Amino acid sequence: MSSRIPPALRGRSAKAVLIALPVGLTGSLIALPFAAEAAPSSDAVISEVYGGGGNSGASLTHDFIELGNAGNASFDLSGWSVQYLSGSPTSTSKWQVTPLSGAVPAGGKYLIQEAKGAGGDTALPTPDATGTIAMSAASGTVALVHSTTALTCLTAADCAADGTVKDVVGFGTAVVREGSPATGAGNTTSVSRDAKFTDTDDNSTDFTGSAPSPSNSTGESGGGDPSPTPTPTPTDTTPGPLRIHDIQGATRLSPENGKTVTNVPGVVTAVRSTGSKGYWIQDPDADNNPATSEAIFVFTGSATPLVKVGDSVVVSGKISEYYPGGKSSGTQSVTELTAPTASVLSSGNKLPAAEVIDAATIPDAYAPKVEGGNIESQQLEPGTYALDWLEAHEGMLVEIRDTRVVGASNQYNETWITTKPQQNPTPRGGTVMTGYDNPNSGRLLIASLTGDQLKADVGDTLTGTTAGPLDYANYGGYNVQATTLGTVKSGGLKPEVAQKGKSDELSVATYNVENLDPTDPQSKFDRLAEGVVKNLASPDIISLEEIQDNNGAKDDGTVAADKTMAQFIDAIKAAGGPAYDWRSVDPVNDQDGGEPGGNIRNVLLFNPQRVSFVDRPGGDSTTAVEAVNAGKKGVQLSVSPGRINPTSDAWKSSRKPLVGEFVFRGEQVFVVGNHFNSKGGDKPLHGADQPPVLGSETQRLAQAKEVNAFVSGILAKDKKAKVVVLGDMNDYQFSKPLQTLTAGGVLTDLINTLPVGERYSYVYDGNSQTLDHILVSPAIKKPVYDVVHINSEFSDQTSDHDPQVVRIK
Known part of the structure; x- marks a missing residue:
C-alpha cells in the first residue's frame, strides 16, 4: 500500500494535499491516527524549534531548540535531555539525544544549539547547551525528556504513554506530535509558542511559523538577517527593480x-x-x-x-x-x-490569461538526464522536456479542458488526469507505464483550492474547464491548485470478475489486503471477502500480503494473527465462499517492516475441500526451509510452512517469503508467497535527480536472488516440479529485481504474457503499473492468467492493489 499523510497533517507541504514517495511505494505504512496527549505544562516546555540553520536562504548558521519556563521557580535540567526523531519514522528509526544541564529560569528561556549547516552568516546567542543533531527544516519531532536515554517510541500514542516524556513538538508532517503538527517551519522560519508559553497540547494551536528568535537563559537574543533591507512603508508603492x-x-x-x-x-x-x-x-x-x-x-x-x-x-x-x-x-x-x-x-483587476494545456502543449520527453547528477542548475528547455515546461510555468495560471482521469480521486481530494489521451492508454482508460524511460509526461495532478470534492474513477472524464495556479509538492510533483473545477462524467468502469476454474484446474491467487487486522471496520473485511468470492471466484489457494497481528499497530509484543484470520475467513463464509484454512509463520516482533507494531506477514489461505496442505513441523520465524530429496517423489520441503533463509540480511526489516507444499488431485505443488521491501528511499520520478536514484532496489535484488536460488534448488532435485511464486514484489516487470527473479529460466513472469496495455495491478501518480506478480516454473504448461481489476482504478477501493489469479491444469 502507499503511505500518505492527510492534508491537515502536512504542515508546510506546498499544495493542498502525504516523506517523498517514489512511484509505486507500498508496504511501509507509518502510524498516523494517534496524537500524543501529555498534560499541559505549567513550567518547562519546548518554546521554539528551528531546523533550517545554514540551509538555503537561512541567515542563522545553526539549528536550535529553545525551552521556556511558565512557572514561578527555576526548572532544574539535571538528568534531562532534548531528543529528535524524523518526521516519518520507520521501524529502524532512532531518537537522537542532547543531554542538558543547568536550569531554565522562572519566566525565562534556555537555548540548545544543534548542528551547523553549510550556509548562514549569523551565529546564535551564546547557547546554554550544545548538541550535534541535524534537524529537518520541514518536518520532525522534538521531545523534552526526563532522561538521557534515547526514547524507543515511534508513534504518538506510545510516546504519550512514556512517563519520561514531558513535552512533544511535532512540526510539518510529523507522525509523533501533540494534537496536529505545527505548521510554518522552513529554511527561514521556526515554529514557536507565544510569550506566555501557552500549552494546550495541540502543536498546531500552540505554535506558529515566523522568523527565528532564539534566546538564552541570560536573556540574550538575536539571529535573523544581520542587515535586512528596510520594509517599504505603506506609501512606498513604486515597483522595485526586479520582476x-x-x-x-x-x-x-x-x-x-x-x-x-x-x-x-x-x-x-x-x-x-x-x-x-x-x-x-x-x-x-x-x-x-x-x-x-x-x-x-x-x-x-x-x-x-x-x-x-x-x-x-x-x-x-x-x-x-x-x-x-x-x-x-x-x-x-x-x-x-x-x-x-x-x-x-x-482591486478587481483582470487576471492574466491562463495557459491552455492540450495534447501538444507539454513535450513528450519527460526530463533531461544527468547520469548520477542533479538537474537544478541546468538551463530549462521547456520546448524539449515536460519537467522543464512545468518548471518554467511554476505558479502560473493553467487551464485544462475535457480531460481523461487516469488516477482515481483519493481521500485527499486528489485526482490524476492526462493531458495526452493517446499516451499509452489502457483498455480501461488509464495510462500504463511501460518502462523507466517512458513515465508518461501527460500526467498531471488536480487538487482543489475551492474545497469542492471530486469522486472520479479511471476512465471518467473531467469535462469543462479546470484551472488554477501550477504548484509543486513532494507527492506527485507538479499539480494544479484548481480554483475552477470541471464536472465528472462517468466512463462506466466496472470491477472485473474472474472466470471460475474448472474442476480439474488449480486456481492460485495473490491479494495484498492492505494492513488487515481486527481494528479495521467489519465493512473492510466484508468487502475484501466479496472480492475473494465474487470477483476472484473463490480460488483454491490465495497468497495474502499485509495480514497484521491481532491488535494491529499497537506495539505491545503481540505477533499472532489467528484473530485476524478467523475474522477474515468468517467474512468469506458469510459472503458465500468456502470454509478456508490457512498457514503462516509468526514473525519476530517488529522485525518484518511495515507499520510499526503491526507485524505484517504473508499467509497462505486455502480451500481444504479442493487442496491438501502438507504439514511438516519445525518451520518457525528463524528456521530456513530447504528443498530435500524425497526419493521417487523427487523433492519435498524440509518444513511446511517455512520461510526462505529468514536470517539473511536480504530480509532485514522486511517480510520473509512463506513457502507451503500442497497436493491437488494427487499432484504436488509448491507455493511461495512474497512481499518484497518497499520502494521507500527511492528518489521521486519527478525529482531533481534524473534519472532517479533507486536506493531501495539493492535490497529487492538481494531478495530476488534468495527466491531464485530457492526455486533453483527445487528444480535441481526435480525439474518437473510445479512451483508458483507470487505476491507483492514492489517492482515492475522490466526492473532488475524481476529480471533477477526469473534468471536462468527457472520462472516465467505471467504479467508479460498479457498485452502491454493490460500489464498493471496498481495505479500510482496516474501511472498504471504492476507491483504484484505471479510467476511459474517450466513444468506448468499453458497457465490461464488474469489481473482482476477491482481496486486500483476506483475511488472507493478496499485495497490499493488489484488481485491476480492463475488457473493451472
Missing part, C-alpha cells in the same frame, strides 16, 4: 535565492488560507523568455493572507527555495517569497 521573471530565472533555482527583494509587482491569482498559507501573484507583463515563469508563491506562514484574487500588489520579502519533504528527499524546490509585506494598489 517575477527576474526572480524565477531560467533554471530551477532563483538567481535571487536568499536575498531580500522590494516591491515586486503582480496580480493575485489565487489564495490558500488553510494548510500552507499564502497566495500566488503573476505579472501580466511577461518577458519573451519561455524558460522564465511569470508567477511566484508568497508564503505567509501561519498568517491568513489578507489579499484577494484580482488585487494588484507590490510585495517585499526574502526569496527562498523551499523543498517539499526536505532537500534530502530528492524533490525539486519551489521558489517562494517569504516573510512578506504587501501593499494593495487596486
Whole structure:
C-alpha cells in the first residue's frame, strides 16, 4: 500500500494535499491516527524549534531548540535531555539525544544549539547547551525528556504513554506530535509558542511559523538577517527593480535565492488560507523568455493572507527555495517569497490569461538526464522536456479542458488526469507505464483550492474547464491548485470478475489486503471477502500480503494473527465462499517492516475441500526451509510452512517469503508467497535527480536472488516440479529485481504474457503499473492468467492493489 499523510497533517507541504514517495511505494505504512496527549505544562516546555540553520536562504548558521519556563521557580535540567526523531519514522528509526544541564529560569528561556549547516552568516546567542543533531527544516519531532536515554517510541500514542516524556513538538508532517503538527517551519522560519508559553497540547494551536528568535537563559537574543533591507512603508508603492521573471530565472533555482527583494509587482491569482498559507501573484507583463515563469508563491506562514484574487500588489520579502519533504528527499524546490509585506494598489483587476494545456502543449520527453547528477542548475528547455515546461510555468495560471482521469480521486481530494489521451492508454482508460524511460509526461495532478470534492474513477472524464495556479509538492510533483473545477462524467468502469476454474484446474491467487487486522471496520473485511468470492471466484489457494497481528499497530509484543484470520475467513463464509484454512509463520516482533507494531506477514489461505496442505513441523520465524530429496517423489520441503533463509540480511526489516507444499488431485505443488521491501528511499520520478536514484532496489535484488536460488534448488532435485511464486514484489516487470527473479529460466513472469496495455495491478501518480506478480516454473504448461481489476482504478477501493489469479491444469 502507499503511505500518505492527510492534508491537515502536512504542515508546510506546498499544495493542498502525504516523506517523498517514489512511484509505486507500498508496504511501509507509518502510524498516523494517534496524537500524543501529555498534560499541559505549567513550567518547562519546548518554546521554539528551528531546523533550517545554514540551509538555503537561512541567515542563522545553526539549528536550535529553545525551552521556556511558565512557572514561578527555576526548572532544574539535571538528568534531562532534548531528543529528535524524523518526521516519518520507520521501524529502524532512532531518537537522537542532547543531554542538558543547568536550569531554565522562572519566566525565562534556555537555548540548545544543534548542528551547523553549510550556509548562514549569523551565529546564535551564546547557547546554554550544545548538541550535534541535524534537524529537518520541514518536518520532525522534538521531545523534552526526563532522561538521557534515547526514547524507543515511534508513534504518538506510545510516546504519550512514556512517563519520561514531558513535552512533544511535532512540526510539518510529523507522525509523533501533540494534537496536529505545527505548521510554518522552513529554511527561514521556526515554529514557536507565544510569550506566555501557552500549552494546550495541540502543536498546531500552540505554535506558529515566523522568523527565528532564539534566546538564552541570560536573556540574550538575536539571529535573523544581520542587515535586512528596510520594509517599504505603506506609501512606498513604486515597483522595485526586479520582476517575477527576474526572480524565477531560467533554471530551477532563483538567481535571487536568499536575498531580500522590494516591491515586486503582480496580480493575485489565487489564495490558500488553510494548510500552507499564502497566495500566488503573476505579472501580466511577461518577458519573451519561455524558460522564465511569470508567477511566484508568497508564503505567509501561519498568517491568513489578507489579499484577494484580482488585487494588484507590490510585495517585499526574502526569496527562498523551499523543498517539499526536505532537500534530502530528492524533490525539486519551489521558489517562494517569504516573510512578506504587501501593499494593495487596486482591486478587481483582470487576471492574466491562463495557459491552455492540450495534447501538444507539454513535450513528450519527460526530463533531461544527468547520469548520477542533479538537474537544478541546468538551463530549462521547456520546448524539449515536460519537467522543464512545468518548471518554467511554476505558479502560473493553467487551464485544462475535457480531460481523461487516469488516477482515481483519493481521500485527499486528489485526482490524476492526462493531458495526452493517446499516451499509452489502457483498455480501461488509464495510462500504463511501460518502462523507466517512458513515465508518461501527460500526467498531471488536480487538487482543489475551492474545497469542492471530486469522486472520479479511471476512465471518467473531467469535462469543462479546470484551472488554477501550477504548484509543486513532494507527492506527485507538479499539480494544479484548481480554483475552477470541471464536472465528472462517468466512463462506466466496472470491477472485473474472474472466470471460475474448472474442476480439474488449480486456481492460485495473490491479494495484498492492505494492513488487515481486527481494528479495521467489519465493512473492510466484508468487502475484501466479496472480492475473494465474487470477483476472484473463490480460488483454491490465495497468497495474502499485509495480514497484521491481532491488535494491529499497537506495539505491545503481540505477533499472532489467528484473530485476524478467523475474522477474515468468517467474512468469506458469510459472503458465500468456502470454509478456508490457512498457514503462516509468526514473525519476530517488529522485525518484518511495515507499520510499526503491526507485524505484517504473508499467509497462505486455502480451500481444504479442493487442496491438501502438507504439514511438516519445525518451520518457525528463524528456521530456513530447504528443498530435500524425497526419493521417487523427487523433492519435498524440509518444513511446511517455512520461510526462505529468514536470517539473511536480504530480509532485514522486511517480510520473509512463506513457502507451503500442497497436493491437488494427487499432484504436488509448491507455493511461495512474497512481499518484497518497499520502494521507500527511492528518489521521486519527478525529482531533481534524473534519472532517479533507486536506493531501495539493492535490497529487492538481494531478495530476488534468495527466491531464485530457492526455486533453483527445487528444480535441481526435480525439474518437473510445479512451483508458483507470487505476491507483492514492489517492482515492475522490466526492473532488475524481476529480471533477477526469473534468471536462468527457472520462472516465467505471467504479467508479460498479457498485452502491454493490460500489464498493471496498481495505479500510482496516474501511472498504471504492476507491483504484484505471479510467476511459474517450466513444468506448468499453458497457465490461464488474469489481473482482476477491482481496486486500483476506483475511488472507493478496499485495497490499493488489484488481485491476480492463475488457473493451472
